Amino acid sequence: MELIDGKEVAAALKRKMAEEVAVMERKPTLVAILVGHDGASETYVGHKEKACKEIGFNSAVLRFEDTITEDALLAEIGKLNDDPQVDGFIVQMPLPRHISEQKVIEAIDPRKDVDGFHPVNVGRMILGLPAYVSATPEGICELLRYYRIPTAGKHCVVVGRSNIVGRPMANLLSDKEFNCTATLCHSRTENLKEICASADILVAALGKAEFVTADMVKPGAVVIDVGITRVPSDKTRNGWKLLGDVKFDEVAPKCSYITPVPGGVGPMTIVSLMKNTLLAAKGTIYGK
Amino acid sequence: MELIDGKEVAAALKRKMAEEVAVMERKPTLVAILVGHDGASETYVGHKEKACKEIGFNSAVLRFEDTITEDALLAEIGKLNDDPQVDGFIVQMPLPRHISEQKVIEAIDPRKDVDGFHPVNVGRMILGLPAYVSATPEGICELLRYYRIPTAGKHCVVVGRSNIVGRPMANLLSDKEFNCTATLCHSRTENLKEICASADILVAALGKAEFVTADMVKPGAVVIDVGITRVPSDKTRNGWKLLGDVKFDEVAPKCSYITPVPGGVGPMTIVSLMKNTLLAAKGTIYGK
CATH class of the missing domain: 3.40.50.10860 (Leucine Dehydrogenase, chain A, domain 1)
Incomplete structure (x- = not known):
């Protein structure tokens, strides 16, 4: 099992952008x-x-x-x-x-x-045209790229159909860069456990702390945890801790890759915003 | 097995629109x-x-x-x-x-x-905002509505990720009106047969004549055939016939509902265009 280190990737991408900006x-x-x-x-x-x-x-x-x-x-x-x-x-x-x-x-x-929230950017992303992609899905794409995780033909299951995470994520993964078979699940999905357990790549973005348990994960799967819920804790100084949507301790041993919470997807979101800003300054998406 | 009669639905929807237009x-x-x-x-x-x-x-x-x-x-x-x-x-x-x-x-x-091809309309559709939806997916939605086919929580598999059929279809079916769990498959999908066979609703939109065979269909499934390929035939006067993406004769007996080709999805596409035009005249989507 390899831990996907969002802090490391975020730092690397920020360094790269800083180098580019230095000569602008x-x-x-x-x-x-x-x-x-x-x-x-x-x-x-x-x-x-x-x-x-x-x-x-x-x-x-x-x-x-x-x-x-x-x-x-x-x-x-x-x-x-x-x-x-x-x-x-x-x-x-x-x-x-x-x-x-x-x-x-x-x-x-x-x-x-x-932020990539405007319908024009959402539509362009869906159509495979250059677009500002919203921060969390774009951040997850960067993690997959950085760790060179094989995605083509793989079954990716996204849990949660929000407009800013789950839905764009499923669409991006099924497009030609990643070529996943993408399944979008949500609160009304029947047989959710079974569907999750069939995933080669599982993206949990439903916002329920520790919802994904070991029996929902296929051995060797890649697990991306988008959740971040603050819960009371008597083991920390400030009296609370952060939990993801995945029950990390029992799921991690089954995975090939997994993102921790915190330190997985979280640090990537701001990097995506920075990336979009750099693209805007260069006129990459819409011209100068 | 019930045949989904696109001609009948198209005629009914056109009649309804004609009544509305008569008093405009x-x-x-x-x-x-x-x-x-x-x-x-x-x-x-x-x-x-x-x-x-x-x-x-x-x-x-x-x-x-x-x-x-x-x-x-x-x-x-x-x-x-x-x-x-x-x-x-x-x-x-x-x-x-x-x-x-x-x-x-x-x-x-x-x-x-x-036609619903502009990125703004695609984006609005994806975000669940009022939008012109492209003709084929909207026509399929109308068929599901007309036959009151249960969709909530069901697993819908869409084969083919085109911008005007497969991708919008998967997104519409997974949105709140239909509440399907939607899987989008394509040419790079691994285990395609297996995934199709898990579908409660199977939408074939890959453009390969008679690709979907009986072993790829779950008993009782709803099968929507978007394909339309012209092949030579010595049994017709004009020397050709139309085939769908589904091997109709062997698949139909396994289905709860199936669309024929021709006469299934085809007649619905123009109706969707008419519906969008009526919405435009009334200012339903963007105001007057």
Whole structure:
């Protein structure tokens, strides 16, 4: 069993990007819009700023109170769309209830939508055209590439059909780069255990702590754990610990490869965002 | 075994649309662009015009020689995008080699893209937002609805990952309306026979005549045959016959439902186009 070390891969990819950015005349610029004072959102945006700094991107955070109106927020997005200094930007979710997240996503110029949430980018990804791919599935693709995991013809089972992880993941894996046979499972799936146990590559992205047990995993399978749930713990100083969707201790011995939580998929998501920002600055997807 | 009668369903849906159109003040208008003189394309466009007439839509065909430049064709598309009389339009494929089909598709205003080929419509469909869905997958959805075939939790296997049939089909079936567990197979799939034989619903869309044999079908399965291949025959007056992707005679007795070829999925595709045109005229997807 080999542990997939997301921290190592993330560091390697960031180093590579930093080298590329070092010789760029104009540094890529990523802006984050942060509405309100949600603790988790603050943390995520902080991590993104830190990554920008490490790689040599310019970055900025635009902060708004959670009383901002939808129209005012859409106007701010319009400004970023029009600002030639900004290569890409994100609006940190979730947003206050009075603002439509979908409207906000669709207001972002697809050429600057480095989160890959806009229908144009989703559609282009599905059609196999160049596109910004959302961070978690793209991060998992990078892990498969880095470890040169054989995927062609293999049966990949993705559990969870969310728009930002499970569904794009199944589509990417069944496309020509990876050539997997992809099965997308969800809360309504019958015989879920049996289907998981038939997977050569199992991607758990349902958000239920330790849901995947050893009997659901085929010997020699590759297991990618996207889950991250905070649970109380009396064994840690801060009183909580993070669990994945996979019961790691019993599943790991059966696998050929497995991602730990934390330190597996998690560190890759920010790297994907950085990769998209670099692509935006270079005009790789939509031209200059 | 029950035969899924695409002709009957198509007729019923057309009647229903005709009733709705009869009381509309402004009739829906569909325009087809036809480049060159390809026989099959002429036939398809003819069928579309006929369906418009039956339902009470206005229709027109814009014909261009296959020497038309890409720029000139894009200019014609621009005119249709701007024409308030035109609710939806299609560009009949294939196009001459010197014209980029992708550029043409992306030039169509998504609000008038009743073929559902534009990345915006593909992306919206994937995200579960209102969208024009391409004709064949939408037609198959209508067959499942008409026969009230139970789909929730069932395992659906789609063979063939094309952008206009297999891939959207797998995504639609795994979304909340149908709630299938969807597996997308293709030319690189290992153990294809075994996977097909595990399907409660099998959609064959690979384009190989009589590829699916009885041993690949689970007893009681629902089999949807998208294939249509013309093969020589000495038993027909015109010297050829149409075959599906399924070896009908040996597979049919094992099924709970099966679509014949011809007369199964085929008649539904034009109905889907008509349905999209009606949605366009009503502003259902993108507003007025």
